[in-house]
Amino acid sequence: MSRPETDSPGAGMEFTLEDISDEEIMRRRALYEPFTDSVRDLIDAVIRTEVDDATVRQAQAEIAGVVQRLRTQQMDGAYGVRYTADKKGMAWGNAVIGLRNAIAPPLVLRPGDDGGVVTDATLGAAYEGPSGLVHGGVCAMLFDHVLGEAASVDGIPCFTGTISVRYLRPTPLGPIRIDAAISGRDGRKKIVRGTLSGPDGVTAEAEGIFIVPREFEGQAFSSWVS
Numbered sequence: 022m023s024r025p026e027t028d029s030p031g032a033g034m035e036f037t038l039e040d041i042s043d044e045e046i047m048r049r050r051a052l053y054e055p056f057t058d059s060v061r062d063l064i065d066a067v068i069r070t071e072v073d074d075a076t077v078r079q080a081q082a083e084i085a086g087v088v089q090r091l092r093t094q095q096m097d098g099a100y101g102v103r104y105t106a107d108k109k110g111m112a113w114g115n116a117v118i119g120l121r122n123a124i125a126p127p128l129v130l131r132p133g134d135d136g137g138v139v140t141d142a143t144l145g146a147a148y149e150g151p152s153g154l155v156h157g158g159v160c161a162m163l164f165d166h167v168l169g170e171a172a173s174v175d176g177i178p179c180f181t182g183t184i185s186v187r188y189l190r191p192t193p194l195g196p197i198r199i200d201a202a203i204s205g206r207d208g209r210k211k212i213v214r215g216t217l218s219g220p221d222g223v224t225a226e227a228e229g230i231f232i233v234p235r236e237f238e239g240q241a242f243s244s245w246v247s
């Protein structure tokens with residue numbers, strides 16, 4: 022499939038105009054959300070299955086068949102960040118929020134009380150590092166995105182310049198919550214702080230410097246469809 026029209030503010034930083042209606046967005050969501058959820062279930066089932074060898078081999082053949090069918094028509098490259106004519110952003114391939122990315126939990130963000138953002142999610146077996154605990158790299162990845170969205174409150178996407186994470190205690194697999202908000206601004210730079218919490222309270226804290234790339238100035242999205 023060829024790509025729709027692309028703005029190219031810089032190498033690897035393209036946004037793609039895909040002029041589709043809200044109805045078409047809803048149609049695609051209704052199609053791909055359960056599809057991706059099934060693949061998430063598959064990942065979890067593969068990690069945790071205890072069926073016999075023959076059943077594993079049969080399942081592998083069936084999955085390979087599905088992959089072959091999907092490969093008969095593929096877009097060039099990754100999904101990218103797309104936007105509609107009224108500047109609704111769609112990052113459906115994103116590793117953290119992507120509606121079509123089974124690797125993403127996916128996080129769904131909402132406004133926080135402090136002008137920042139908050140998200141709740143459940144991290145299962147696919148996110149394990151130490152036994153029964155969330156992988157530290159996963160925590161850092163989720164912080165990176167959530168703090169980035171908190172930095173992007175005015176609609177202009179910010180890039181991570183620097184981020185540091187302080188792991189206070191282990192984060193158990195299961196329900197988590199991340200809160201993030203801007204704590205300082207200096208021109209195109211924003212300082213953002215956030216916390217990751219499990220059922221027993223805060224397990225990690227992060228602070229980052231997020232920067233509006235010069236090429237993005239004036240390219241605000243009106244909302245983010247995840």
Ligand SMILES: CCCCCCCCCCCCCC(=O)SCCNC(=O)CCNC(=O)[C@H](O)C(C)(C)COP(=O)(O)OP(=O)(O)OC[C@H]1O[C@@H](n2cnc3c(N)ncnc32)[C@H](O)[C@@H]1OP(=O)(O)O
Binds near residue numbers: 177210232242245
């Ligand atoms: C409603 C709709 C919402 C939309 C939601 C969108 C969600 C998006 C969420 C996405 C979240 C996903 C998150 C991701 O995954 S983003 C992906 C991971 N990050 C990157 O790949 C970034 C790669 N780096 C770059 O692109 C550039 O270096 C950037 C853009 C960062 C700066 O390049 P630029 O050429 O623009 O910078 P400048 O040289 O003019 O310097 C400007 C100022 O910045 C200071 N500085 C520079 N670099 C750093 C640094 N590394 N740390 C700290 N500070 C730094 C510098 O000293 C100067 O300060 P001052 O001297 O003026 O004081």
